[in-house]
Amino acid sequence: MIVFVVLVSVLIVFFSIMVVSLKHPISSAVSLLIAFLLLAIFYLLYGAEFVAAVQVLIYAGGIMVLYLMGVMFTDSEWIKITRQTHLQAWLALFLVLVFFGYFGHKLYHSQYPAPAVKRTEISIAKKSETEKKLPYLQRETNPRSVSVALFKDYIYPFEIASVLLTVAVVGGVFLAKKEV
Amino acid sequence: MAIKFAVILGFLLFTLGFFGLLARRNMITILLSLELLFAAAGINFVAFSNLHQNFEGQIFTIFLIVVAAGEAAIGIGLLIALFKVKKSANVDSANSLRG
Numbered sequence: 345m346i347v348f349v350v351l352v353s354v355l356i357v358f359f360s361i362m363v364v365s366l367k368h369p370i371s372s373a374v375s376l377l378i379a380f381l382l383l384a385i386f387y388l389l390y391g392a393e394f395v396a397a398v399q400v401l402i403y404a405g406g407i408m409v410l411y412l413m414g415v416m417f418t419d420s421e422w423i424k425i426t427r428q429t430h431l432q433a434w435l436a437l438f439l440v441l442v443f444f445g446y447f448g449h450k451l452y453h454s455q456y457p458a459p460a461v462k463r464t465e466i467s468i469a470k471k472s473e474t475e476k477k478l479p480y481l482q483r484e485t486n487p488r489s490v491s492v493a494l495f496k497d498y499i500y501p502f503e504i505a506s507v508l509l510t511v512a513v514v515g516g517v518f519l520a521k522k523e524v
Numbered sequence: 525m526a527i528k529f530a531v532i533l534g535f536l537l538f539t540l541g542f543f544g545l546l547a548r549r550n551m552i553t554i555l556l557s558l559e560l561l562f563a564a565a566g567i568n569f570v571a572f573s574n575l576h577q578n579f580e581g582q583i584f585t586i587f588l589i590v591v592a593a594g595e596a597a598i599g600i601g602l603l604i605a606l607f608k609v610k611k612s613a614n615v616d617s618a619n620s621l622r623g
Binding site (some may be wrong): 345346349350353356357360361363364369372373376379380383386387390391392394395398399402403406407410411413414415417418429430432433436437439440443444447448451452456486489490493494498501505508509511512513515516517518519520 | 526527528529530531532533535536537539540541542543544546547548549550551552553555556557559560563566567570571572573574575579580581582583585586587589590591592593594595596597598599600601602603604605607612613616
């Protein structure tokens with residue numbers, strides 16, 4: 345398993361370098377798409393099946409299409425004739441390297457022990473009559489556990505997230521539509 | 525050992541996204557770099573959810589994806605608004621407030 349983790353991590357880092365270094369935004373967007381699909385595999389390896397599915401459906405399927413539409417709406421002529429980095433890129437590279445060195449050293453030398461106290465288990469809803477008849481529903485799967493936790497313990501954040509998405513969609517349409 | 529890989533990977537993605545955010549001129553690439561920062565946070569959430577054997581990290585990752593979707597919608601709206609005014613997706617062209 346650790347071989348897969350290392351392989352997927354190396355590929356994710358490679359495609360992320362492609363995202364920040366390629367010239368054309370379409371190339372960057374497709375590299376990010378591949379990186380997100382690999383990230384879904386990474387989530388699967390860490391036991392988060394539902395998050396992996398959401399990553400493929402929402403991120404790779406929805407958000408990346410939105411970005412590709414954004415590339416379509418803007419011209420790409422100036423990309424061919426001008427350079428793609430700021431004058432401040434060297435300063436940014438220096439700052440990022442300092443950041444990388446300091447925090448990388450800190451992170452590499454920290455310990456991550458599992459907590460001694462067992463956390464409270466998320467309560468699972470009582471099994472209904474249908475589930476008793478159908479034994480495959482009784483298996484404790486990751487999407488089931490996540491959805492039970494999401495709809496029992498985190499129901500208010502879930503509803504607030506829907507309000508946030510509505511506001512974001514209305515704001516995005518307003519910004520793009522406004523006559524200036 | 526697996527947790528350390530995830531932390532290092534998340535940190536590498538954060539660094540790359542940070543660099544792209546500071547150094548690139550095209551607004552689309554800046555937004556894509558921002559997505560890399562979100563991905564770094566998601567990796568850490570999922571990895572520590574695996575370490576602590578509970579679901580809070582995975583649920584936070586789902587909310588993170590929700591926030592990223594909202595950010596993408598607003599970002600593309602701003603991009604199109606910028607393109608309407610300046611006829612370019614270059615962020616350096618938005619210098620009306622420069623003294």
